[in-house]
Amino acid sequence: MxxxxxxxxxxxxxxxxxxxxxxxxxxxxxxxxxxxxxxxxxxxxxxxxxxxxxxxxxxxxxPSPDRIEDNCPVYKKCGGCLLRHISYEAECRTKEGIVRDAFERIGGLFPEFDKFIGAESTERYRNKAQYPLAVRDGRAVCGFYAPRSHRVIPVEDCALQPEIFSDILQTVLDTST
Missing domain, CATH: 2.40.50.140 (Nucleic acid-binding proteins)
Incomplete structure (x- = not known):
């Protein structure tokens, strides 16, 4: 033990x-x-x-052969994504395994699975964002929650979100001061 x-x-x-x-x-x-x-x-x-x-x-x-350098300045603090430290190919294998495991081990079902189809792009592909707001030192900050907390990690841009989301976020912050 x-x-x-x-x-x-x-x-x-x-x-x-x-x-x-x-x-x-x-x-x-x-x-x-x-x-x-x-x-x-x-x-x-x-x-x-x-x-x-x-x-x-x-x-x-x-290090694993799947390990890569993450390209996000807040990845180690932020809870917005979980697999930024592995290659996209490894991420796809992992997600395919998670789905298979949910059906087979958890559900007791053994369907025939179609081929896993990855995303065309590994950046700017998310179409939804939730940015919690907080006040730090009298100023509004916006970003993502740290893992397992309600502590806001300020983020100006996320490589998984479309660039316009960062523009909207900045507009909200500019109007809140």
């Missing part, structure tokens, strides 16, 4: 539908955000429950 606050070396063997990597430490499933299948990490255990635990990657010892 892993111990809280201890660091273990582990290989990430899967990804959850929430985007966390999964490894096993002393036989227990440990969920580690912002990791990729194939990463070998130093994982610090931060919370232990009865049958699983949560960890954070203290160090990527050997």
């Amino acid at each position: 892993p111990e809280k606050n201890q660091v273990y070396t582990a290989e990430i063997t899967g990804l959850t539908s929430e985007g966390s990597g999964v490894c096993r430490i002393d036989g227990m499933a440990v969920f580690v955000p912002k990791t990729a299948v194939g990463d070998i990490c130093g994982v610090k255990i931060v919370k232990i429950l009865k049958s699983y635990a949560f960890g954070i990657a203290e160090e990527i010892i050997t």
Whole structure:
């Protein structure tokens, strides 16, 4: 059984539908955000429950071949996207696996699946945005919530949103001062 606050070396063997990597430490499933299948990490255990635990990657010892440099200045703080650290091909494989798992393991259904069709573009493709507003130091800020919180991470532009969304966001902020 892993111990809280201890660091273990582990290989990430899967990804959850929430985007966390999964490894096993002393036989227990440990969920580690912002990791990729194939990463070998130093994982610090931060919370232990009865049958699983949560960890954070203290160090990527050997990066996965799927790992890429994210091109977003707030990715590590923001909760707007979860898989910016893996290649688009790996993201598609992951999402296809999540859908298959939902049908087969969770639903007990085994349909024949059509071929997975990826997006034509990996940027500016989202057609919906929700930007929470907050007041910091007497000024309005707008962005996305940090993971598992209601703390607003200010964002001026998101590479997943059409550019006009940033223009609208800026107009809202300009009129709120």
